[in-house]
Amino acid sequence: MAVDPTTISPIQPVNPVQPPPQPPSNNHNDDNQPITDRDYLDKVVIQNTRKYTIAKAEFSVPCMPSMADQALKLLQDYCAVLGKPGTPEEQEKLKAFLTEKLSQGFKVSPHSRLVMMCVPAKPEVGLLGGVSIQTKVISESLSDKYTTWPKTRPDPLFGSEPDFKVMDVAASLGEPSQVRVLDVGAGPGRNSLPLARRGHPVHALELTPVFAQKLVDAAKPENLPVEVAVGNVLDPLVRMQPYYYQYVVSSEVISHFRDAQELRLFFGKMSDALVTGGKLLVSLFLTEGGYEPTDLVRELGEVSFSSIFTPAELRKSIEGLPLNILTVEAALEYERQHYQGPSWPPTPWYEGWCSGRNLFPIDKKPPTQLYWVLMERS
Numbered sequence: 289m290a291v292d293p294t295t296i297s298p299i300q301p302v303n304p305v306q307p308p309p310q311p312p313s314n315n316h317n318d319d320n321q322p323i324t325d326r327d328y329l330d331k332v333v334i335q336n337t338r339k340y341t342i343a344k345a346e347f348s349v350p351c352m353p354s355m356a357d358q359a360l361k362l363l364q365d366y367c368a369v370l371g372k373p374g375t376p377e378e379q380e381k382l383k384a385f386l387t388e389k390l391s392q393g394f395k396v397s398p399h400s401r402l403v404m405m406c407v408p409a410k411p412e413v414g415l416l417g418g419v420s421i422q423t424k425v426i427s428e429s430l431s432d433k434y435t436t437w438p439k440t441r442p443d444p445l446f447g448s449e450p451d452f453k454v455m456d457v458a459a460s461l462g463e464p465s466q467v468r469v470l471d472v473g474a475g476p477g478r479n480s481l482p483l484a485r486r487g488h489p490v491h492a493l494e495l496t497p498v499f500a501q502k503l504v505d506a507a508k509p510e511n512l513p514v515e516v517a518v519g520n521v522l523d524p525l526v527r528m529q530p531y532y533y534q535y536v537v538s539s540e541v542i543s544h545f546r547d548a549q550e551l552r553l554f555f556g557k558m559s560d561a562l563v564t565g566g567k568l569l570v571s572l573f574l575t576e577g578g579y580e581p582t583d584l585v586r587e588l589g590e591v592s593f594s595s596i597f598t599p600a601e602l603r604k605s606i607e608g609l610p611l612n613i614l615t616v617e618a619a620l621e622y623e624r625q626h627y628q629g630p631s632w633p634p635t636p637w638y639e640g641w642c643s644g645r646n647l648f649p650i651d652k653k654p655p656t657q658l659y660w661v662l663m664e665r666s
């Protein structure tokens with residue numbers, strides 16, 4: 289996890305010192321007489337209590353550039369509660385500042401957060417001194433994020449059963465010992481281990497070291513034919529053995545990709561790694577009904593582990609590569625129909641996530657869902 293140095297926004301104070309209430313007109317001319325008007329004096333004292341009142345707030349938002357307006361609104365509303373919401377120029381400046389911070393953080397990782405701390409600009413005069421806004425961007429990589437999972441979530445993290453589709457395709461490919469498998473983003477081995485138990489020689493590539501270690505530890509006692517490597521499949525330095533695998537599987541991984549270029553890079557590498565006639569099975573979120581996602585939706589897709597692609601983007605990402613799409617099937621329906629585990633759903637989050645409701649929490653059908661896409665290397 290990386291935290292950038294705290295930056296203090298130039299916008300301060302947004303709530304300048306307020307003028308005292310006006311004295312009553314009948315006291316105006318005689319400075320020697322004490323003012324005794326109770327209403328007026330109460331007003332003065334109420335105003336004065338603001339000097340002794342301290343307010344602090346902290347907002348933490350996902351670093352999505354498209355969220356600048358929402359982030360600004362949180363600060364505006366907060367400042368409005370305390371008094372003045374700031375001048376239009378200050379608001380403009382603040383919005384530009386937030387947009388820059390959100391974009392910076394998002395570029396580093398979709399799991400970055402912008403923390404906005406509102407503190408008294410001059411603590412010695414409490415609310416009267418205005419609000420100073422300090423920000424920090426906390427960037428967490430995907431691997432950092434997954435590293436916390438074993439500490440905060442019950443096992444098995446991704447379900448106790450392999451994907452039915454993964455095993456179904458494996459069963460169609462002939463004698464397991466002759467079908468070399470690459471499992472990309474293998475996690476703790478939900479699919480790698482059962483594939484190795486079938487007799488496939490399995491290479492597992494995994495980004496998150498704790499998951500890779502779990503997989504090694506699970507394979508060892510059974511002496512399973514699994515070789516595990518830690519690495520990012522999108523890293524140009526991470527190379528696959530060319531023209532080697534009969535079957536490449538990548539389940540629940542593309543939902544972390546950042547854009548169509550990464551999709552293209554991935555398919556390029558996978559087509560190099562497959563032998564002619566080899567199969568590539570991936571799961572990914574595709575849009576439906578002609579829906580074209582906005583930047584806002586794409587950004588939250590990344591944040592919610594549900595990166596989405598349009599069918600046209602999928603087609604383009606394999607253009608010119610020796611890959612042909614054989615089938616495209618809705619994953620939730622397929623897995624639900626064939627599930628053989630102890631109790632459906634495999635994890636508490638599986639159905640909501642697969643059906644696109646992590647991103648669109650609606651009862652009606654969202655315009656995206658997880659699909660199984662099976663391809664063949666020509």
Ligand SMILES: C[S@@+](CC[C@H](N)C(=O)[O-])C[C@H]1O[C@@H](n2cnc3c(N)ncnc32)[C@H](O)[C@@H]1O
Nearest residue numbers: 446473474475478494495496520521539540541
């Ligand atoms: C939701 S889990 C799925 C794990 C496993 N495939 C399964 O279906 O049970 C996604 C996994 O993909 C890994 N991952 C994500 N992006 C990756 C990348 N670029 N290279 C390698 N592994 C990646 C994550 O570390 C995580 O273990």
